Amino acid sequence: MSILTVENVNKRFGGLQALSNVNLQVEEGTVHAIIGPNGAGKSTLLNCFVGRLEPDTGSVVFNDVSLLGLKPHQINQVGVSRVFQTPEIFDDMSLLENVTIPALAKRDGSFKLNAWNAVRDENGIRDAAMECLADVELDGKSDELARALSRGDKRRLELAMCLVQEPKLLLLDEPTAGMSRADTNNTIELMKRIAENGMTMVVIEHDMHVVFSLAEKISVLAQGTVIAEDLPDKIKGDPRVQEAYLGGAHL
Amino acid sequence: MYKASSRKSDLLLLAGFTVAVLLAPFILGPVGAGYPDLLQKFAIFGIFALGFNILFGLTGYLSFGHAAFLGVGSYAAVWTFKLFSMNPILAVIIATVVGGVFAVAIGFISLRRSGIYFSILTLALAQMSYNLAYSVLTPITNGETGLQLAQSDPRILDVAFGRDYGAVLPSSDFFGIHMTGYPGYYFCAALFVLCFFLSMRIFRSPFGMMLRAVKSNQNRMRYTGLNVRPYTLAAFVISGMYAGLAGGLLAVTDPLAGAERMQWTASGEVVLMTILGGAGTLLGPVIGAGVIKYFENIFSAFNEGVLEQIFSFLPEFLQHAMVSISSMFVGEGWHLTLGALFMVIVIFLPGGLMEGFSRIWQRLRRMTKRDDDKPVEPSSVPAE
Numbered sequence: 074m075s076i077l078t079v080e081n082v083n084k085r086f087g088g089l090q091a092l093s094n095v096n097l098q099v100e101e102g103t104v105h106a107i108i109g110p111n112g113a114g115k116s117t118l119l120n121c122f123v124g125r126l127e128p129d130t131g132s133v134v135f136n137d138v139s140l141l142g143l144k145p146h147q148i149n150q151v152g153v154s155r156v157f158q159t160p161e162i163f164d165d166m167s168l169l170e171n172v173t174i175p176a177l178a179k180r181d182g183s184f185k186l187n188a189w190n191a192v193r194d195e196n197g198i199r200d201a202a203m204e205c206l207a208d209v210e211l212d213g214k215s216d217e218l219a220r221a222l223s224r225g226d227k228r229r230l231e232l233a234m235c236l237v238q239e240p241k242l243l244l245l246d247e248p249t250a251g252m253s254r255a256d257t258n259n260t261i262e263l264m265k266r267i268a269e270n271g272m273t274m275v276v277i278e279h280d281m282h283v284v285f286s287l288a289e290k291i292s293v294l295a296q297g298t299v300i301a302e303d304l305p306d307k308i309k310g311d312p313r314v315q316e317a318y319l320g321g322a323h324l
Numbered sequence: 325m326y327k328a329s330s331r332k333s334d335l336l337l338l339a340g341f342t343v344a345v346l347l348a349p350f351i352l353g354p355v356g357a358g359y360p361d362l363l364q365k366f367a368i369f370g371i372f373a374l375g376f377n378i379l380f381g382l383t384g385y386l387s388f389g390h391a392a393f394l395g396v397g398s399y400a401a402v403w404t405f406k407l408f409s410m411n412p413i414l415a416v417i418i419a420t421v422v423g424g425v426f427a428v429a430i431g432f433i434s435l436r437r438s439g440i441y442f443s444i445l446t447l448a449l450a451q452m453s454y455n456l457a458y459s460v461l462t463p464i465t466n467g468e469t470g471l472q473l474a475q476s477d478p479r480i481l482d483v484a485f486g487r488d489y490g491a492v493l494p495s496s497d498f499f500g501i502h503m504t505g506y507p508g509y510y511f512c513a514a515l516f517v518l519c520f521f522l523s524m525r526i527f528r529s530p531f532g533m534m535l536r537a538v539k540s541n542q543n544r545m546r547y548t549g550l551n552v553r554p555y556t557l558a559a560f561v562i563s564g565m566y567a568g569l570a571g572g573l574l575a576v577t578d579p580l581a582g583a584e585r586m587q588w589t590a591s592g593e594v595v596l597m598t599i600l601g602g603a604g605t606l607l608g609p610v611i612g613a614g615v616i617k618y619f620e621n622i623f624s625a626f627n628e629g630v631l632e633q634i635f636s637f638l639p640e641f642l643q644h645a646m647v648s649i650s651s652m653f654v655g656e657g658w659h660l661t662l663g664a665l666f667m668v669i670v671i672f673l674p675g676g677l678m679e680g681f682s683r684i685w686q687r688l689r690r691m692t693k694r695d696d697d698k699p700v701e702p703s704s705v706p707a708e
Contacts, residue, residue: 144546182549
């Protein structure tokens with residue numbers, strides 16, 4: 074069953090047609106990669122899913138809910154979480170607090186004036202947060218400030234912040250950008266584990282190594298249109314993809 | 325550095341705070357601040373700074389117009405005295421509510437922007453309120469003269485309960501106790517402790533955590549499913565209510581309200597108090613308010629005669645030199661001392677006086693640990 078359906082999405086910035094007639098179907102429980110050269114419109118497309126940009130025409134439907142016109146926080150509340158290219162975390166708060174906030178947002182909704190009870194008495198929330206930190210192997214640092222983490226650890230923290238909300242769809246924008254090879258491999262392993270638990274993921278990625286170790290389906294974007302959508306093995310051999318993406322070089 | 329607070333340490337802090345406030349006349353006596361007028365100011369501006377800190381310390385939104393709520397609270401309290409009753413309870417309740425309502429209006433407009441634009445909007449709106457109070461709204465505010473009580477005021481409730489003040493101008497009284505001197509201080513002190521307690525609850529609550537998240541990363545907040553605007557507006561209104569209450573208490577201890585209370589210098593003062601003490605810490609703003617009010621009242625009272633006495637141990641020509649140099653920093657020039665102190669703190673202790681205390685505390689702890697293995701004595705200085 075398709076959990077995210079994108080139909081005929083167009084987006085124009087001044088004279089630039091960033092997206093033209095993009096169609097996409099993300100199946101529940103799969104890892105769907107979107108690849109393409111720089112400027113192909115990958116991030117624009119992702120921004121249309123999370124409410125940062127509004128497409129000019131077309132529709133984006135998630136689980137029978139149209140995402141168009143919804144604000145970012147409303148889209149998160151229906152079950153879509155996003156990981157950014159540069160980790161967006163709460164720098165001057167502890168790791169535990171970083172994960173506690175999304176857990177509270179999931180439980181209490183987008184606004185609640187919960188000013189009387191103490192956070193330290195929220196045992197259920199803390200246990201869930203610690204469990205998610207353990208999942209990304211950061212539970213040993215739960216009292217440290219997030220700003221002190223390495224790039225790779227920041228990414229894992231951001232993933233924990235998304236996972237604690239148990240989203241139905243997880244969007245990842247270049248999850249390994251700017252990482253060392255070791256960090257990249259760790260992140261791939263982590264994402265594989267998340268995928269094995271049945272999480273639906275959409276991954277935007279440059280690194281072919283990452284894409285082919287994770288993706289179950291790949292859409293190739295070039296100049297704002299989907300030029301191919303298929304299984305990884307087929308994409309590897311598709312001459313159009315090689316032409317558009319790799320300038321004719323072989324993988 | 326973040327450290328989870330325990331219920332026990334919070335109770336200790338609250339108990340210590342309460343005892344310190346109740347015993348303030350004795351504790352502050354030796355430094356010349358143990359008289360009720362100044363103590364009232366400590367408590368009132370402590371409340372003002374506590375509220376400002378909920379907005380600025382937690383969310384990072386720097387309001388430059390908080391004195392407007394202080395002034396509105398004062399006007400509301402004096403009008404309550406005039407129309408209903410001289411009982412301060414009703415006056416502070418109405419002052420708080422009116423401060424909150426006014427904050428909803430100003431917050432709704434100014435919170436559309438953040439950063440410097442937010443500060444400028446709050447400054448502009450507060451200056452507008454100040455000028456309105458001075459001119460167009462004279463029927464309500466009595467303009468330059470300031471709003472005062474009169475013998476002919478209706479005081480409906482007092483009349484209904486048969487309270488008669490005779491031929492003298494009434495002063496606010498709490499079921500027969502006049503709100504001047506020490507009774508006035510203890511009335512303010514009770515509310516001060518209550519405000520501190522509420523502020524502590526907010527700091528420890530999920531709501532307080534969300535406010536710190538606003539300061540840290542609004543983008544992540546939105547993509548985490550949180551609506552930022554209601555959080556900032558709620559913080560703004562709460563701090564506006566604190567300011568309204570403080571303004572109301574100013575009127576309770578001295579039933580008079582003037583527009584100068586809303587001027588931008590008064591808004592700037594609460595910013596100084598909060599930063600001086602330590603923005604975002606529980607106790608810092610209270611300490612900052614105390615230090616500034618102390619300087620304002622004590623240093624400004626120094627004159628050349630006092631200075632000559634202080635330096636009388638020096639040879640005469642040195643005495644004269646020292647007196648003429650230091651006289652620039654006292655009396656009318658107390659602002660110069662405050663400015664110098666403020667600069668030193670911001671440069672060397674960006675976290676305010678609280679950062680200084682916690683550094684000293686940590687150093688002491690390390691020293692005692694190295695010396696022997698005696699358990700560390702609990703101290704009244706919190707690890708905030």
